[in-house]
Amino acid sequence: MNICVASYNTRGLRVGHSDTDKSRRVVVDKLMERCDILCVQETFLAKQELDGLNSLHSNFHGAGESTTDLSAKVVRGRIPGGVATLWNKKYDQLVSVIRLGVDWAIGIELCCNDRKIIILNVYMPYECIFNEDEYLSRLAFIMSFIQDNSSTCIYVLGDMNADITDANSSFGNHLLQFCTDSGLILSSKVLLPNDSYTYISEAWHSTSWLDHCLCTVDAHDSIEIMKIEYDLATTDHIPFFVVLNTGTIPVLLPVDNGIDVEKINWSKISKQDLNRYVDHSDALLANIEVPNDALLCRDMNCKNVQHCKALCSLYEAIVESLSISSRPLYKPRKNLCIAKPGWKEYVEELHVEARNAFKKWAESGKSRHGPLFETKKSTNARFKCALRYIKRNENIMRSDSLAWKLQNNNVNDFWKEIKTINNCKISLPSNIDGVSGPDEISQLWRKHYCELLNCVKSNLFVVDNVEYNDDVVITSSEIHEAILKLRDNKACGPDHITAEHLKLASKKLCPLVAMCYTGFFVHGELPDSMLSVELVPVIKDKVGKLNSSDNYRPIALASVMSKVLETVVLCRLERYVLSTDNQFGFKRKHGTDLCIFALKEILDRYNKQNSTMFLCFIDASKAFDRVNHQKLFLKLIKSGVPGFLIRILVYWYSHQTMRVKWGRVTTAPFKVTNGVRQGGILSPFLFNVYMNDLSMILNACGTGCRVGDSLINHLMYADDLVIFSPYSAGIQQLLRLCTQYGVDFDIKYNPKKSKIMTIRSRDDKHSHFPDFYLSGTVLDVCTDITYLGHIIANDLSDDKDIYRQRRKLYVQANMLCRKFSMCSVPVKISLFRTYCTPLYTAYLWCRYKQDSIRKLTVAYNDSMRLLLRVPRDSSASHMFVSAGVPTCAAVLRNLMFRFMGRVSESKNDLIAVLANPRRSSVRFSSRLWNHWCTCLYVRH
Incomplete structure (x- = not known):
């Protein structure tokens, strides 16, 4: 079934039936003759006039929102804004109106043949510097609505007041960045010519492209035709049509499909x-x-x-x-x-x-x-x-x-x-990659994961002549401590035993398990039921394509008893295996922020010395899933790990089986010959062991950045690798070493996602540098990149990352406001502290325009006002003092102080080189340390 949807800014909608009213809405009448659903903006209607939408046309019903209630005040001049959505009466049984509690947006939900779509009609503020914060807040509101909705097929139409044809349009850039961040598709830009326009200025006779359609991926794929009706341009705005083919929209199964009875x-x-x-x-x-x-x-x-x-x-x-x-x-x-x-x-x-x-x-x-x-x-x-x-x-x-x-x-x-x-549960689609039916889809997933987890060739590994070691014996207290580390209220494995089963059981449990696991260490075998794992595919991005297998990631549900054994094994492995300090992933008292800090400090130091820096951010495809078991065990032997531990791991990985669960259907089990299970307790540690030799090879190559008495040329966080050098030949040498290691150890790099960034010195602003190759493919050069959630720009400025945090604040505030508006003030304050005050990596900002930090402060204040429903022109200081919540500046200072303590106490050698004055002079010349001291200490 095809549905025609039109969007039009009416600049005043007349709902009367006089000849004058009819002549003023001639375009609207023509649109209703051509379309099934009509979204109009700037209706200029009062709340008391919205009932007239149902009598506007004999074949249409409608609903709208108004900015003005005539019973509340005396209105002078015209009524501003207002939106309305009208639909053909034949869809009355299928349409439900969605009220969003705002006067600039209204939605309808249309259910047809087990398919559900949502059409959101919005009117955004016009472009000016005073409306920028409001514009970002409304974009965040749209995103929070999409995230909060179970539907994956959503269309957002209306007057966006964002000219995407003008590179200098700040609202146009905001809209494009919003689509990039959220994963939405700007369908009007994709499907229409680049010279399109929907607005003609009556004053300047210039054209702009202000009206747009944003869609989720599934919604975008259902669009058959999109057209701007230039022949109906009787006022400054021009309507556009979108024809939807509902037959291509995914059919969803019940939400509770697959939940344990x-x-x-x-x-x-x-x-x-x-x-x-x-x-x-x-x-x-x-x-x-x-x-x-x-x-x-x-x-x-x-x-x-x-x-x-x-x-x-x-x-x-x-x-x-x-x-x-x-x-x-x-x-x-x-x-x-x-x-x-x-x-x-x-x-x-x-x-x-x-x-x-x-x-x-x-x-x-x-x-x-x-x-x-x-x-x-x-x-x-x-x-x-x-x-x-x-x-x-x-x-x-x-x-x-x-x-x-x-x-x-x-x-x-x-x-x-x-x-x-x-919580917002996503329903399962009725087909994946063209395959329909729960049984057939589960077999598709089984084949997919079976091929992925058996794609690396390796020989059977045998461990003989194992010697006795005191670590073979497991004590009852070890089991007790391992059980206490388990997290409550988590999904159980195939044996249906949860962490609470172990924590609340009799005290006889720990001694029995300790003796049993000691026996496993001695004999080098494990029961089959412990090695059985269930894989449950879950959607990665709800605005992405729901029917594509690429939009799913597997969650591995293993036995809780196996997690206890993993914890015991991990405690023993950590005594023998240490990874280099270049690896920050999955280590105690390490984190992504420390890794980003190290990178930014090195870049800042060389930039101050007027030296060009070359960086490459390397992406490895399915890195955890492609670990070669045989080569992993050889690395463990080389590290001096006792034979009994290697033997138990060999048995574990050679005998483990996996089966896929899709809804209520579970497939037959299959063997696994490569990969470490993501989500497993041992997996991050074993992956670090697998990648540690690459780190050692890079450290020994002799090229990189000299800081104090150390040579630093790479940083790692699990499989996220960045290499850098002040020489173009040096970065290519590092790339060759990475390529060779990938060949030797079955690591498959993704050159399309791997990027080169050049931070140029003053003397090299116009210099030409050679192409750089990874696995024989030329790498693209980028001007900025998101590394571990933090945006790094080639001019080392933090404005783009501040902009990221600013947008995130608006999204969080709108999400809280939508879901928890009914809560009391103390609850709202607690939620604000939890969701809005942890400004990720904000303490690493030191190069920014004052306007950027001012706008972030405004976003922080507005987020609090929005949640507490405080007028926007009220005092922010009084609001924060009354609520007992720190201001944005206080939050930033607190984050700086705490992070300084973490840096000073860090046992990581690279961090010590960058922060300890006894190791290098970096701290004294660091722009970041100077910024911290300026913010935290009073100078007399």
Whole structure:
């Protein structure tokens, strides 16, 4: 089915039926003859006139928003703004109006043949410097609406007041940057000629392209025709049409598809039930038959098959004991209702009375007269009255619930409820890459992951003649500490055992598990059930293409018992293997910000010395999934890791199986011969080991940046690698080393995503530099790049990163305002502190225009005003003091001070070289350190 949608800025919509009114809306009448849905902006209608939209045309109904209520004040002059959406009456059963609570946007949802689309009609402020913050705030509002909506097919049409044909248009640049950041497609720019225009200035007779259509990827793919109707240009604005083919829109499955039917809600279990679980597990664990011969065996090369079988049986008995003990705690999901605020206080007791009265009445023969019938009627009426009450007051009760939890320091329940409100589940599509049906799609995923995780050829690795080591023995306290590190309320593996099963079980559990795992270390084998992993594909970007397999990433659900063993193994591996200080990923007291700090300090130092710097940001495709197991184990042997640890890892990786779960369908298992499982406890450490030799090779090559007594030419954060050198020949040498390492160790680089950046000195502003190659492909040169979430520009300015943070603030504030507007002020303040004050890497800004930081401060203040519903012209200082929230400047100073402490205390040698005056003079000449001192210390 094709649907024609039109957008037009009317500059005043007449809803009357006089000849004058009809003559003034001739374009609107023509549009309604041609289209199915019409979005109009600048209607200039008051709220009292919006009902006239339903009588505007005999075949159309409509809904709108107005900026003015005539009953509230005396209006002088014309009514500004206003939007309205009209649709053909034949779609009445399919259309639902979406009110967004603002006067500049309105949406409709159209459901047709299991397909759902949303059309958002917006009117943005005209371009001037005073409207810039409001413009960014409205863009952020649109983004928060899209993120908050379960639909993945959304069209945003209207007068954007952004001329994308003018490079000097700040609003045009904001709109283009918004589309880039959000992943939306500016369909009008993609589908229409570059010389298009939708506005003719009556004063200057110039043209501008102000009206646009933004879409998610699925929505964009459904557009068959887009056309600007120049023949209807009777005023300054020109309408445009969009023809949608709803047949190409993905069909979505139910939202709850694939959710487990049964799940234990450990937070709702009473103390009495928990005590029963402890007692039951204690009894079952005490009755487990312990295989003494297998547990007492200390022959590291034991070949007794019965020992291995006995140990596996012991493991299965432990898991089964926990499972049986917890069965009384399970509640069928189908019998659970969605708990609404106020249910327990106002409804639950009346619901029980109504059910009991109904049962007695039904058992007596369902007579229509008598006391049982009257009791049934009265109890049912009271129940329904209470139910209507909590529905009407749901927002108030939810607000009171959050406020009570915050006031009573019930932190866990508070954030759990916040997460529930904040959650937006995405439905599964009915087809992926053209394949339809749950069974067929699950087989498609199985084939996809089976090929990916078996794409690297490696020989079978065998570990013989293992020697005994004191680390073989695992103590009960180690198991206890490993269990405490597990995170609560997480998805379980195939055995349906969660972290809470282990944490709340009998004290007999830890000694049994310790003996069992010690036996595994001695014999070098593990049970098959421990090595079974479920892969669940989840969507990466909801505004992307929902039917494309490239838009999904797998979540690996492993056994909780295997995570305990991973933690124990990791503690032992860390004693033997150390990665270079160039690697910042997955290390204690390290982080992305320290890595960015090191890079910026090196670049700043060489820039001050008037030296050109060459950088390459290297992207590796599926780096974790392409790890060669054989070569990984050889690296562990080279590092001096004991044989029993390598043997258990060899068995683990050679015998692990994976199966894909799509909705309620689970595929047959398949073997895995390469890759380390993303999300695993051991995986980041093993990946660092795998990449450590590359770091050592780069350090030994002799080219790079000399800082103090150290030579630095690269930084790594897991698989994010940046190499740099003050010489063009040096950067190419580093690229050759990376290319060769990729060939030797099956690392596949992506030259299209890898970028070169040149930070030129004053003398090299117009110099020509050669092309740089990675894996035989010429790399593109960029002027700025997002590295670990921070924008680095080739002029080293921080204005673009401040702009990024500014946009993010508006998005966060609008998201909070949309979802938590009903909450009390203390709750809103707590949410603001959590979501808006952690300004990521803001403490690394030192090169910026004062106007950039001023605009960030305005965004910070406006975000607080928006959330608390404070007028925009009110005092920001008074607002922050009253709320007990730090100002933007105070937040920045606090972040600087805390980060300075982290830098000073860091044990990383590279950070010490850059920050410790005993190692180098970088700190004294650093622009960043000077900026910190200026902001934090008072100079007399």
